[in-house]
Amino acid sequence: MLRFIVRRLIQMAGVVVVLSLLLFLWFKALPGGTVSAMLGERATPERRRELEQALGLDQPLWVQYWNYIKRVATGNFGPSNGVLPGRDAFEVFLSRFPATIELATLAILIAVLIGIPLGYFAARRRDSWIDNLSVMGSLVGVAVPVFFLAFMLKHWFAVELNWLPVSGRQDPTMDATRVTGFFVLDGILTQEWDAAWDALKHLILPALALASIPFAVIFRITRASVLDVVEEDYVRTANAKGLTSRIIRGRHILRNALLPVVTTIGLQTGALLAGAVLTERVFSYTGIGQALAIAIEVKDYPVLQVLIMAAAAVYVVVNLLVDITYAIIDPRIRTR
Amino acid sequence: MSQTTSYASTSDAARHGDEPLLQVRDLKVTFKRQGEEPFVAVDGIDFDVRPGQTVGLVGESGCGKSVTSLAIMGLLPKRGNRVEGEVLFNGTDLLKLSDSDMRDRRGQELAMIFQDPLSSLNPVVPVGLQVAEVLERHKGMSRKAAMVVAREMLDKVGIPDPDRRLKDYPHQMSGGMRQRALIAIALACEPRLLIADEPTTALDVTIQAQILTLLKDLVRETGTALIMITHDLGVVAGLCDEVNVLYAGRIVERAERHPLFEQPRHPYTNGLLESIPKLEVGRGERLNPIPGSVADNLPWTSACAFAPRCLNALEVCREQTPQLEMDFGRALRCFNPVEVAR
């Protein structure tokens, strides 16, 4: 198992190195080169020369790359030149990251906690009205664009019904204590329960919008997988042994049926950022997605670079977690 | 007189017991699919199994052997079929039992092993737990106690190094070992009836004989009654006390092993026997397979289903249904049985 994890880690380190090389070359290839990328196009000639020297752009390419790796590894991406001009790009990222993690975690939790049980339930009652209804629901979940769903949710539940807040992460008048930057967690840690509850209320609508696609995909994979597994000979054996339906469901059906679902959850988590860009915009939610949208618009390359690296890192970590979970469930991988 | 082992005495008493353990009466299984004609897979089957007895169900692919055994076990799909008749186990009609009553009996009083040992074991659960869970369920054992018995069972079915194998997963075992593990699972609770559905078909020829010997020894030792399902009369020859020959969902001949092999009376049985490879048949010499296929069958309702393939067929065979009749200790469904001794 340990060997398995180490091998995975090495593979993933390789992925990150390749990505950094691509980013490095991309910056070189931009009009105006690395300097324009970092300072923006309207920088003064003196500032340009200063930076050129600092970066050592007169040195051989591999030295430049090595310096670049060193800067990236220490979180030194240069100052933002658009999203929050003047602030360090890495700091911009750090200030936005917890918001999106909070949002994505809740979205995936919603998708998993509803998708898997409903998928199992629908498969076991195949062709019943509840099966047909949830299959239809999942089709809608995939087909409706996330931003449209976000607008609808906001319009009905925030604007019309006034059940939940329209935008933001927390009511600014709360004046809550900040500890980690995860607002719900902060509220719990400081026992400011009203602050935690308020932050959670701000999360619900955007998380629902963001959960729609992962929910639909997880539901469908679970349903299809359970339908496959219940036809397997070993499930017939389990029945021939007279086991209780609880054991048959957990040990014999779900443990096998969840293997493809675990992979799907990983892929969907990795893909959340795309949905977060739109959702965060609709709800004026100050997270990574919103920063990414602005950074692309105003060509804030330092910030863009941090975000791309961060997205890759998240992807790598999620994949590692998926692989480990998979190996825990499936001995055929673990003992190979 | 010297003391006999308890196993031998149960087995002896069992063998000579009068009361059948299992009585299958007019069992009929009809499959119904939407937009399709109902299909009668098992068409009114009667047979008995006495305690400790080994009974064969033999016939070509598709004749209804597996459906019969699944119907006895209550393992047919819940939807899309109708089961009629009676399956009396110790006098109780299993077909009338509730789901949960049947679940209490399965794995405990009657057990089953299947054809493909790899797909019949759960790939993500250690083999030891797959044996132990049936003991936990029916004997109320703790995990620890069940594992001790599971280890004994693996040892008993001839799996070497059982302590290590308890923790193994199915993919780490050979085909023969997996089938041994399935036998251990089936016999863990000392059931009174074991149904083996082609337990050796998926195995190498050399392993086949080992598994059959193991089954034979175990049922003899424990006094378990065995229904042996196979399309291979060679398997029957070494194992069964009595043999039921099935054709198209009906029994066409039933006899004890020796009379059946020495003098098959039904033309279909005769054909099956002639298609067994015999040692004295030289290489290159062709066996005599039964001509035609089940696709040629006539409906039992108005004829003998076997008539289009039968060398003995008469006019009447295509016009009337032959009935299963007793004939010198054997049951036979034929208008023109084979007369000459082989």
Ligand SMILES: Nc1ncnc2c1ncn2[C@@H]1O[C@H](COP(=O)(O)OP(=O)(O)OP(=O)(O)O)[C@@H](O)[C@H]1O
């Ligand atoms: N679930 C099902 N739905 C519809 N038809 C079925 C079903 N199960 C079995 N049958 C049909 O019933 C008939 C008997 O099948 P069965 O599996 O009992 O044959 P078998 O004697 O065991 O043959 P084999 O040697 O191939 O295992 C076959 O024609 C089969 O197509």
Ligand code: SF4
């Ligand atoms: S009844 Fe006729 S067709 Fe059928 S097996 Fe006997 S002889 Fe052949």
Ligand SMILES: [Mg+2]
């Ligand atoms: Mg079969």
